[in-house]
Amino acid sequence: MTNTGERSTSERIIENLNRALHALLDGDDRVFFLGEDVLDPYGGAFKAARGLSTKYPDRVLTTPISELGFVGVANGLSLAGQRPIVEIMFGDFIFLAFDQIINFAAKSVSMYGRRVPHHLLIRCPVGGHRGYGATHSQSVQKHFLGVPDLDLFELSPLHDNTALLPRILARDHPGILFESKVLYAQPQLGExxxxxxxxxxxxxxxxxxxxxxxxxxxxxxxxxxxxxxxxxxxxxxxxxxxxxxxxxxxxxxxxxxxxxxxxxxxxxxxxxxxxxxxxxxxxxxxxxxxxxxxxxxxxxxxxxxxxxxxxxxxxxxxxxxxxxxxxxxxxxxxxxxxxxxxxxxxxx
Amino acid sequence: MIPPANLSHPVSSANASACPSRETLELLLLIRHFEETLLRLFQSGKIHGTTHTCLGQEYIPVAVMPLLRDDDFVFSNHRGHGHYLARFRDPEGLLAEIMGREGGTCDGVGGSQHLRRDRYISTGVQGESLPVAVGAALQLRRKKRGGLAVPFIGDGTWGQGAVYEALNMAALWNAPVVVIVENNGIAQTTVRSANMAGNIEGRARAFGVEYLRCTGHEAEALQARLAPELDRVRQSGAPLVVEFETRRLAAHSKGDDTRTPEEVAALRAIDWGADYQARWPEIFAEVDARMRDRMAAIVEEVESRALSSWSNR
CATH class of the missing domain: 3.40.50.920 (Rossmann fold)
Known part of the structure; x- marks a missing residue:
């Protein structure tokens, strides 16, 4: 970070995100968390999930390397009235789950003639500047634009995830939160x-x-x-x-x-x-x-x-x-x- | 009444000869006449879109559905009219859905292959519902009431990676999923030998998933064979793959059959309908005529309805 001047808080963005996820799992036993390598002590590739599996072992699932499959599992949990959160390890891998996101999660809301709630939040780390190369650095947001009932969000240093994530998950249709990886270590700002x-x-x-x-x-x-x-x-x-x-x-x-x-x-x-x-x-x-x-x-x-x-x-x-x-x-x-x-x- | 099960070997026509109950025969022939009616309505231009009939396979949902509870999830597919009719016995709602008339199951928005009612859901994408079934099953297991998630798939569906991701997770996490495989030997126009290496049993067992093979086409005998197997899954949570050897008598969709007339005739000769008709001619003729008349009346009534409207979108 090259900017100077006072910070509104000493919290890092990844800590704010982690705090938001803890609050979601703590406040509602319909909330699940699924993804690759998300169990403690590892807590996910970028540590957003740190502590979740220790506190909520029955609602945190570490999955096989099966993006299509585990987004589908989240869809099934949602179908059964739950509120799953899915972590995609690197955003580039979200393409593997395209069918479950577009054809099932988003379309299910309206394609059966009357509105059916489908609660689902997919977290998707994106972006470059870290030298990971073509399959670990892409900004995939544009590929999800224009899908009915699929809302797209993006992490920023200015927005409080503890306030906004519960609102995304409470919506009656799915959302994807894109998270620029280089933000995680930066200070959480605000008003x-x-x-x-x-x-x-x-x-x-x-x-x-x-x-x-x-x-x-x-x-x-x-x-x-x-x-x-x-x-x-x-x-x-x-x-x-x-x-x-x-x-x-x-x-x-x-x-x-x-x-x-x-x-x-x-x-x-x-x-x-x-x-x-x-x-x-x-x-x-x-x-x-x-x-x-x-x-x-x-x-x-x-x-x-x-x-x-x-x-x-x-x-x-x-x-x-x-x-x-x-x-x-x-x-x-x-x-x-x-x-x-x-x-x-x-x-x- | 369900006859006692013979658990020592797979059920086939040769070792089960009890006449089916009137109720079973009515449902079988209702599905048959529903599908044949649809093909005629397409030919006469009264239906828009597409359809995939289950002619020849009707006995499978008739065998399976009575074993399912209201809190079980059923996942159907593009060839799902028989599944819906066996679950809900609602030909009026389904025909209205396909014809875009008032009172359709999904107000004409879903159409033939996108139906949702209570815990019954269908989709037109092959294999998509298997991982979804695993998620639903996890929640059912959490509730500890013995609920099942039951996806229906075909032999062609086994080309999709989603199937294997789902089997792996179902076995890993002890998700009470019962996969019903309707193996009719042909995926659209591609025969099984051109798209499947190995076999379904080997693929299921590779994941440590229990497997059951069902031959024959007597709905009640098959039902009796399945009943204890489904109860076992309700208790243990361990997933199960059930493969039915069956046959598709009609085209994949409407007129796209690439098989020779001789091949199709050979399938019709061993069809459950021909077999039932030969073995129980009187009751078959009586129920057959009644279901034909019922479908004709349903068509007339549904055709007179107003077009559906999509208000709650």
Missing amino acids: GAIDDLFTCEFLDEERMTAHVFVDRDPQAILIASGGSFPACWQAARQLLLEHEIEVQIVVPFQLYPFEVQSLAPLLSTAPALYVVEEGTAGGTWGAEVAAVVAEAWPHRAPVRLIHSADSIIPSARHLERDVLVQPENIVKRVSTDLHAIHPRSHHQ
């Missing part, structure tokens, strides 16, 4: 000052849509996926300090369906608007957001998209860096677009 420049507030009562700003009129707004927030934050600092461009950042917890209403006060004043995500080019979440914004404000300037290259994710550090969105890509794109390059005398 209030997040550094010496930026403040975070929520635009809605449910605290789903975070708004990060400096107290000035912005020249641009970045709508950022949770995982790309750190890059956007760093870029926003640099744009302000080196280019005197104020950008604000909006981070929706819910990626899809994209809820545009809470953004109305911001977007109707029409600064330049960007969507930033780590996913690679083509059929992106940003394209979906742009379509929703265009529908709501037909006369605004087009939404601009910032995403990773049209590429697999390579392993070597320098190659991976070239493919994935970096803070400097955002700085360059925004400053060039706005024709407002005014470097300050002290820039690094």
Whole structure:
């Protein structure tokens, strides 16, 4: 983390997530947790499950390497009135479970003629920057867009999982929570000052849509996926300090369906608007957001998209860096677009 | 009444000759006339979409369903009309569903292969319901009331990896799943010898899963054979695979049969219907005529209904 300034809390994001999972299993004996290598002392590949199997041994299932199978088992538990949570070890593996997610979990809600509740939360670690290569680094979110009754969410440093995860699981249809792996070790932030420049507030009562700003009129707004927030934050600092461009950042917890209403006060004043995500080019979440914004404000300037290259994710550090969105890509794109390059005398 | 079981060897036509009860025969012939009626309605353009009839296999759900309790989960498949009719005896609801009329089981949204009612659920994706059945079975076992999850699959379904992932977990976790395999020897147009290496018994036993083979087509004798086996699963939780050797008399769907007329004729010659008719001609003729008339009346009544509406979506 290159940002400086005060933190709202000393909790790390993985600890916040782990605390949320403990609270869910503690508060409701219909909640199950399934996934690969999730038992203590290992507690899952990224330790989100730490302590769960010790406290709730009969509702935490460590599974064979069978994504299709164990998402199906979770569907069966849901069918029997339970509220399962599934951990996919690496998001790239979620494709193995595509049939159970799309054809069973999501379609079951409505394809039998009347609405049938189907409670299911799938947790899905995604993203690169760790040198794991093409099959362990992908941002898979875009492949799940546009499925009726399948909600998509993304972990961010700003959103409190202990408040939001119970609400996802209480919905009458399934959801996937995408979790950028590089966030886990970072500090959990929240409402209030997040550094010496930026403040975070929520635009809605449910605290789903975070708004990060400096107290000035912005020249641009970045709508950022949770995982790309750190890059956007760093870029926003640099744009302000080196280019005197104020950008604000909006981070929706819910990626899809994209809820545009809470953004109305911001977007109707029409600064330049960007969507930033780590996913690679083509059929992106940003394209979906742009379509929703265009529908709501037909006369605004087009939404601009910032995403990773049209590429697999390579392993070597320098190659991976070239493919994935970096803070400097955002700085360059925004400053060039706005024709407002005014470097300050002290820039690094 | 269910005749006493002969547990020493598999049941076949040769060693069980009691005349079926009127109730059993009615259900068998109701399913047969339902399916034959559907094929005629398709031919006359009165039904939209697709269907997969279970002609030739009717006796399997007739044997199995009476052994199941209301709290058991049943997972059916694309060829599931017989399963539904044997579970609920509701030809009106099913026909209305397939014809998109008011009163259909799922308001015409699901259609032939996506039915849900109470703990009965069907889907058109091969093998999908096996892992789901394992999850449902885990919860049934947790309730400790002896409930079962019972997926119906075919021989072709064994091409799907989901089947093996599910068998592995069912055995590992002692999930009370009874897999009913309707092995009709043909997957759409592909014969078993072209898509299955080894056999179903070997595949089940590889996971340490109990296996039972059922031949013959006498519903009540098969039911008696199965009853203690299902009770054992209710008590132990250990999963079971039951393979029925059966035959599909009609096309996979409507008119897509690539078998020769001679091949199909050979199957019809050993069909349960032909056999029952020869052995119990009087009661067969009486019930057959009554079920034919019943289906005709049902078609007339359902056709007169308004189109279904999808309000609760």
